[in-house]
Amino acid sequence: MRRNSLALLVLLAACQRSPAGGDATPAPGGGASASRLERAAIESGAIADPGKISPVGLFQNRHEAGRDALCVIPGTEGAFRFGLEAVFGEEPACRGRGTARRAGDKLILSFKGGDRCIIVAQYDGDQVALPGVVDMACADLCEGRGSLEGVSFPRIANDAATALRARDRDGDPLCRS
Template sequence: MAVRVRQAGLMACAALMLVQCSGADDMPAPDAASRDMSPAAEELDALALESGALPDSAALDPAGRYGRRYEGGSDSLCLVPEEAARGRYRFGVESRIGADEYCRGAGRARLSAGKMLLRFEGAGRDCLIVARYEGDRVEMPGGLDLRCAALCSSRGSFAGVSFPRVDRSAEAARAMQDSRGRPLCR
């Protein structure tokens, strides 16, 4: 098994070197409409997944705690599986910047093709965010629907916020609290 993993890693490195040295300067730049990966890139990704160098985010259960603290604030996200629906989750999210600026909301989520669909309930019920799920992090897009502003203070925003995974435990996610001491995942 170790020999096969090493061979896959060597093949991935060789393929990457070929792509890098193949005269890419002569090739036209891809336009925004062509976002499909080249066969060489797809093969590299497949080899990296097979060797374990990249996690297979589609196979990882997203339930758990996500977040980080930094000098100016904190970002928290919890994902708890819904009991009745496989592949669906309840979530709570809060992003704080300083003492006065924040975004906060909760709702239902589901995973679809590497994307985390976050549909908010309550004050931001018209807000839907399609975040990127990478197995060990959830990343909000840089631009959000204006209806999501109802979830935030005057200068707060979820735009571009990244939530690294802290724990894979659904119990730990259920125990998370927001900055006011209330359960984050309801």
């Protein structure tokens, strides 16, 4: 009953508009603002602190034009390794792999390859969302008119084993151990 009441309060607070210059303060993850109610919910353990949720796992979104998938596995020296594929129908697709680092509520994806594509994605523990504009150096990751701009990947698993089993559309491992 207490958790239901707290959840209801969180929902109500989310629906209310804060006045200009409101009392929002930095979120525990170091990025977007959090209300007092959200901070209280995190401190009480009712909701998880997104700044403490590991990005290791599989993120995937199936849609009418294809499937977007991102796997993240542990790397070395506090970094992670990742593989990514975004499919836009029969032919256009974007693919890449590299290393990732956490920075508060951001996941910095550094792709391997020629032009050194780097994308700073938003990470909230449940989803990785790429920005609406990415560096021109990232164009080489995509075929045809494909683009990584605005692609988001909701979490479907939070373990390395599932991430390692993920395959791209050609059947090859998305992440390599």
